[in-house]
Amino acid sequence: MPGTxxxxxxxxxxxxxxYWSLAFLDDRGFPRNPSEVAWFGLFISEPALxxxxxxxxxxxxxxxxxxxxxxxxxxxxxxxxVIERIQSRQAQTDGVLGAVxxxxxxxxxxxxxxxxxxxxxxLAQIIKDRxxxxxxxxxxxxxxxxxxxxxxxxxxxx
Amino acid sequence: MAAIIGRLVQxxxxxxxxxxxxxxxxxxxxxxxxxxxxxxxxxxxxxxEEDPYVQATSRAIELVLYLSWPPQxxxxxxxxxxxxxxxxxxxQVRPCVYMDLTSFHLMIGAISAxxxxxxxxxFVGKISRVVLAMRMRGWGEKLRVLExxxxxxxxxxxxxxxxxxxxxxxx
Numbered sequence: 477m478p479g480t481x482x483x484x485x486x487x488x489x490x491x492x493x494x495y496w497s498l499a500f501l502d503d504r505g506f507p508r509n510p511s512e513v514a515w516f517g518l519f520i521s522e523p524a525l526x527x528x529x530x531x532x533x534x535x536x537x538x539x540x541x542x543x544x545x546x547x548x549x550x551x552x553x554x555x556x557x558v559i560e561r562i563q564s565r566q567a568q569t570d571g572v573l574g575a576v577x578x579x580x581x582x583x584x585x586x587x588x589x590x591x592x593x594x595x596x597x598x599l600a601q602i603i604k605d606r607x608x609x610x611x612x613x614x615x616x617x618x619x620x621x622x623x624x625x626x627x628x629x630x631x632x633x634x
Numbered sequence: 635m636a637a638i639i640g641r642l643v644q645x646x647x648x649x650x651x652x653x654x655x656x657x658x659x660x661x662x663x664x665x666x667x668x669x670x671x672x673x674x675x676x677x678x679x680x681x682x683e684e685d686p687y688v689q690a691t692s693r694a695i696e697l698v699l700y701l702s703w704p705p706q707x708x709x710x711x712x713x714x715x716x717x718x719x720x721x722x723x724x725x726q727v728r729p730c731v732y733m734d735l736t737s738f739h740l741m742i743g744a745i746s747a748x749x750x751x752x753x754x755x756x757f758v759g760k761i762s763r764v765v766l767a768m769r770m771r772g773w774g775e776k777l778r779v780l781e782x783x784x785x786x787x788x789x790x791x792x793x794x795x796x797x798x799x800x801x802x803x804x805x
Contacts, residue, residue, distance in 0.1 A: 500730035511726035536732060539772050585732055617727055620687040623635065624729055624739065 492520060499533040515617060522571025524561065527554035528578035532585065554579055558598075568602045570615040576602065577621060635691065638676050642695060645669050646702055646789060670703055690721035694739045697746045702789055712754070715747035719756050735764040736784065745793040762801050 493516060497506040507513040519525055527550045535547035554575055561572050580595035603614070649666055677699070680692035693714055700709055722739060734740060740757050747754035768777060781798045 500732070501728055506728075508728075509726055512728070515727050532730075532732060536768070536773075537771060539776050581733070585736065620685065620725075620727070621729075623687040623691050624733060624737070 489520070492516075496529075499537075500529070511617075518571055518574055518615075522569065522575055524554045524557035524575035525571050525578060527551070527557065528575045528582065532578065532582045535582070536585065551579070551582065562602075567606055567609045567611055570618075573599065573602060573615065573618055577618065581621075635680060635688065638673065638680070638695065641669070641676075642673055642698065645673060646698075649703060650789070666703065670699060673699055686721045686724040690718055690725075690739055693718040693721060694742050697742045698790075701742075701746060701793070711746040712748045712751050715743045715757070716753040718743045719753055731764045731767065734760050735768070735780070737761070741784065741794060741797060742790075744797050745790065758797070758801065761797075765801055 493506050496516065496519070507516045519529065531547045531550035531554060534543050534550060537543055558572060558575055558579075561568060576595055576599050580592050580599070583589075583591035583595060606612075645666075648669075674696060677692050677695040680688055680695075683689070697711060697714055697718070700711055700714075718739065722743075729737070737760075740760050744754060744757035744761065747757065765777060781802075784794065784798070
């Protein structure tokens with residue numbers, strides 16, 4: 477029944493947005509504006525982005541091998557989905573860009589500069605591929621998040 | 635922006651001998667101050683972009699430059715840090731707490747603003763909030779490892795270490 481379906485969807489979305497709020501903002505009230513609504517829409521649309529985000533959440537939630545192990549499962553799932561997307565030879569979506577950038581940030585958080593560079597190189601390849609398909613526009617959050625990851629005191633590639 | 639940051643990293647590496655031997659701004663510094671002036675100019679030029687992320691990074695770069703080679707005429711770094719704070723407050727999509735924890739923008743704002751100012755308190759508070767939340771989840775010792783990485787910048791190490799000492803003592 478449409479009403480029940482709508483209610484279930486609403487509760488599911490509410491649960492996911494509450495998860496995001498608590499896991500990543502240590503706060504409530506996400507999303508609070510149209511830009512965050514757009515980001516949330518992107519988040520729930522791309523499984524690789526969900527997996528990459530959960531990998532970071534699990535890894536840094538509690539210093540326990542169980543959480544580290546669960547993080548690796550999510551990280552590998554994200555990686556496999558992205559590889560599958562790339563091998564499909566279709567134009568990569570904004571969600572895939574978000575997933576790879578999230579994976580890069582996850583490696584930066586654990587100090588793995590080598591893996592950071594690999595993901596950033598991957599992002600560059602994806603963007604070049606999009607250009608070759610006539611997709612020149614990057615989502616507004618992409619360069620913004622990349623800019624926020626900049627540290628002028630180190631030599632990490634950006 | 636990537637090109638400016640690349641030049642900034644190169645320039646900061648080039649000033650290390652001057653810093654090591656404490657050759658201050660009165661020494662032979664043409665090879666330091668000319669690229670410094672160009673970097674300041676190029677960093678300010680980024681602020682033509684209205685994007686708050688670009689504005690924030692432009693101001694963060696300028697703060698790094700001022701802290702790395704203090705100008706002969708005093709500059710109000712607290713005011714510049716306050717502008718950085720306004721830029722970061724306008725971000726439409728809030729960065730996650732882990733970005734705050736490792737945010738160079740927040741750290742540079744905290745070490746640039748004068749002690750006792752609301753501006754400084756804002757920057758320190760943003761980082762402290764995440765550190766406290768993670769400590770409560772048992773990350774005490776592992777945060778020290780992160781801290782060592784975040785304070786590895788040679789020229790800003792004393793200020794960054796003092797900042798993290800202050801953050802840790804607040805809990």
